[in-house]
Amino acid sequence: MVEMVSRPYERAFEKHALANPEVLCISADLTSSCEIDKFRDNHPDQFLSMGMAEQNMMSFCGGLGLAGYRPFIHTFGVFTYRRPYDQLMASIAYPRRKVRIMGFLPGITTPGGMTHQAIEDISVMRSMPNMTILETGDATEVESICEAADSIDGPVYCRVLRGSMPRLFDTPIKVGEMRELSLGNDVLIVTAGITTEEAMRATKALEAAGVSVRHLHLHTIKPFNAEAILDHINAVKGGVITLENHVTEGGIGSLVAEVMADNGVGKKLRRLGLKDTYAHGGSRAYLMRYYGLDALALTQGVEDLLGKKLGISEADLAEARVDAVHSLAKAEGL
Amino acid sequence: MWNIAVKNERTTEDIALGIRRRVFEHAMRNNGGYLSQACSSAEQLAWLYNEELNLGAPTLPMIPKPFGGVPHADNPDYHTGAGYNGPFEPDFDRLFIAPAHYALVAYATLIETGRMAAEGLEMFNKDGSSVEMIGAEHSPGMEVHNGTLGIGLSTAAGLAWARKRKGEKGRVWVYMSDGEVQEGQTWEAIQCCAHHRIDNVKAIMDVNRQQCDGAMDSVMEVGDIKTKMENFGAVVVEVDAHNVNDMREAAKTKHEGKPLIILANSNPFHAMPILEERFPRLHYVRFKSEDERARMNISIAESLGVDPIDYAH
Numbered sequence: 001m002v003e004m005v006s007r008p009y010e011r012a013f014e015k016h017a018l019a020n021p022e023v024l025c026i027s028a029d030l031t032s033s034c035e036i037d038k039f040r041d042n043h044p045d046q047f048l049s050m051g052m053a054e055q056n057m058m059s060f061c062g063g064l065g066l067a068g069y070r071p072f073i074h075t076f077g078v079f080t081y082r083r084p085y086d087q088l089m090a091s092i093a094y095p096r097r098k099v100r101i102m103g104f105l106p107g108i109t110t111p112g113g114m115t116h117q118a119i120e121d122i123s124v125m126r127s128m129p130n131m132t133i134l135e136t137g138d139a140t141e142v143e144s145i146c147e148a149a150d151s152i153d154g155p156v157y158c159r160v161l162r163g164s165m166p167r168l169f170d171t172p173i174k175v176g177e178m179r180e181l182s183l184g185n186d187v188l189i190v191t192a193g194i195t196t197e198e199a200m201r202a203t204k205a206l207e208a209a210g211v212s213v214r215h216l217h218l219h220t221i222k223p224f225n226a227e228a229i230l231d232h233i234n235a236v237k238g239g240v241i242t243l244e245n246h247v248t249e250g251g252i253g254s255l256v257a258e259v260m261a262d263n264g265v266g267k268k269l270r271r272l273g274l275k276d277t278y279a280h281g282g283s284r285a286y287l288m289r290y291y292g293l294d295a296l297a298l299t300q301g302v303e304d305l306l307g308k309k310l311g312i313s314e315a316d317l318a319e320a321r322v323d324a325v326h327s328l329a330k331a332e333g334l
Numbered sequence: 335m336w337n338i339a340v341k342n343e344r345t346t347e348d349i350a351l352g353i354r355r356r357v358f359e360h361a362m363r364n365n366g367g368y369l370s371q372a373c374s375s376a377e378q379l380a381w382l383y384n385e386e387l388n389l390g391a392p393t394l395p396m397i398p399k400p401f402g403g404v405p406h407a408d409n410p411d412y413h414t415g416a417g418y419n420g421p422f423e424p425d426f427d428r429l430f431i432a433p434a435h436y437a438l439v440a441y442a443t444l445i446e447t448g449r450m451a452a453e454g455l456e457m458f459n460k461d462g463s464s465v466e467m468i469g470a471e472h473s474p475g476m477e478v479h480n481g482t483l484g485i486g487l488s489t490a491a492g493l494a495w496a497r498k499r500k501g502e503k504g505r506v507w508v509y510m511s512d513g514e515v516q517e518g519q520t521w522e523a524i525q526c527c528a529h530h531r532i533d534n535v536k537a538i539m540d541v542n543r544q545q546c547d548g549a550m551d552s553v554m555e556v557g558d559i560k561t562k563m564e565n566f567g568a569v570v571v572e573v574d575a576h577n578v579n580d581m582r583e584a585a586k587t588k589h590e591g592k593p594l595i596i597l598a599n600s601n602p603f604h605a606m607p608i609l610e611e612r613f614p615r616l617h618y619v620r621f622k623s624e625d626e627r628a629r630m631n632i633s634i635a636e637s638l639g640v641d642p643i644d645y646a647h
Contacts, residue, residue, distance in 0.1 A: 048495075048530070051525075053522035055484075055488070055519040056488040056519055059485045059488030059489045060488045060489070060492035060523075060526060061492060062478065062489050062492060063490060063492020063495070064495065064496050066477075066489070066492070066493050067492075067497060086485070087488070090478075090479045091485055091489055094404070094405060094471075095405055095414075095471060095478060095479070096405045096406075096407075129406070130406065130407075154407065
């Protein structure tokens with residue numbers, strides 16, 4: 001049975017902040033929503049409320065960084081770059097301030113609809129010079145995100161999960177690396193964040209249908225190790241498929257496409273994700289099905305990539321979930 | 335080597351005149367420039383550098399180095415232009431020029447106060463130079479990018495909060511322009527200073543009532559700036575921007591728990607009255623004809639007590 005972990009960020013941030021007095025806890029009126037309400041109550045001296053004023057918050061944190069502090073900004077990811085894009089660029093990214101942006105509710109992980117869903121954040125941040133991008137996909141990665149982010153010599157944007165989540169991995173984020181979850185040779189599946197769990201569900205069903213799956217999980221999106229992924233791309237016969245909780249432009253699908261094009265790899269690529277569309281409000285499971293971000297969408301994508309029907313049903317995937325997660329977590333230990 | 339004892343040997347009024355003369359000469363030679371900003375702001379910047387700011391000796395060469403690349407992981411030798419304002423010591427003040435469009439006037443101020451060589455102005459807006467038209471953070475006297483208006487006060491607030499936490503005595507000064515009050519961020523910054531009781535921030539704002547498109551009232555009315563700022567939590571004092579004694583007195587105003595903002599009401603053609611001909615397009619004065627250039631040359635030279643500029647050579 002996969003272990004479910006409740007609110008790992010809350011404990012991880014407190015531990016990291018107390019060990020590092022230059023770390024400041026910044027909030028933009030979403031303190032309990034970002035699991036830092038206990039920190040505010042217990043450590044008010046290390047907590048700064050910036051209110052609903054993100055433009056000022058970004059430049060203010062640039063000033064804190066100038067003085068040697070390392071502010072951790074907590075709010076929904078979407079609020080850290082849409083409204084205060086100019087301030088993010090001029091006050092944080094350009095001068096390489098050590099500001100750690102903790103962007104909660106990545107992609108469709110919120111019922112809040114268009115205004116709350118950060119569906120193009122990776123695309124925006126990837127095109128911003130000096131910015132590092134990390135993404136969490138399970139409890140272990142959330143537990144290690146503060147330390148990983150704070151090791152960066154410059155600004156970092158992190159896609160952070162909140163609430164209850166599975167533990168899929170047993171090793172912390174090592175910035176710059178990628179996780180090899182299976183090493184088959186028919187198709188390469190590349191995922192990040194919440195789509196990794198979906199791909200793990202799909203992998204066992206695909207293997208049962210006779211498809212040898214190679215699966216990579218990305219927690220470091222920028223900078224990106226193109227050499228490493230190229231080896232994996234070259235190792236599969238049937239092509240590459242990406243699944244992302246993001247629009248298919250500018251995210252990990254584009255990232256893989258760029259590596260393939262740059263290196264003249266003549267293989268098929270299927271990029272799954274939000275297809276040039278906004279989402280609307282709803283539950284995560286509903287939205288993942290509706291927009292084709294789940295395990296079933298992935299198996300259908302693999303069918304399309306390989307040009308054959310595999311006969312995988314939704315029931316096969318539901319059954320696969322627990323076993324696949326458990327065994328692959330172990331497999332990663334290899 | 336710059337000598338700190340030189341400070342205050344010249345009067346602030348004399349330095350302001352020197353600033354206007356340099357900006358005038360530069361504008362004549364280059365067929366235009368930020369002339370009106372020199373008219374409105376010369377006393378303010380001269381007063382800051384010559385009297386109010388507590389700065390150490392410059393740490394960067396008198397003749398600015400060429401552009402050395404932008405901040406990047408692969409550019410470890412990168413530094414800002416803040417060294418012209420002296421070292422980052424706990425007791426020294428810091429200055430942000432929020433409207434980076436005043437860069438020409440700010441560079442002239444550095445020269446007049448012995449912090450940069452006159453050659454620095456020759457490099458203004460030249461390819462490969464660090465002495466950029468819109469002050470970049472690597473430009474002399476600059477510490478951050480303020481080219482998008484409205485971000486200066488927020489940055490200063492963050493730095494000031496941090497300096498207070500560290501027990502540093504140095505203050506954070508911001509030079510502002512009145513057009514910035516059209517940006518929402520300015521109001522976010524003032525309310526933030528008040529909420530967090532950040533009172534080691536001090537700002538002086540050039541209230542010249544002009545912006546890029548023309549007179550502010552024709553572009554976007556901003557109402558009573560003083561009352562609005564007070565309502566957002568600042569202590570505000572109005573002064574005559576061309577009366578140095580006014581500024582001296584205003585800076586003494588108590589503002590415990592609040593930021594101090596000095597509104598310096600200025601004349602956008604002060605000491606160059608012929609510029610009024612160009613009202614309301616004063617943001618960047620490019621001469622429209624050789625005739626206008628020649629007339630302005632003679633008139634402004636006379637106003638500033640110098641010979642007309644021989645700009646043909």
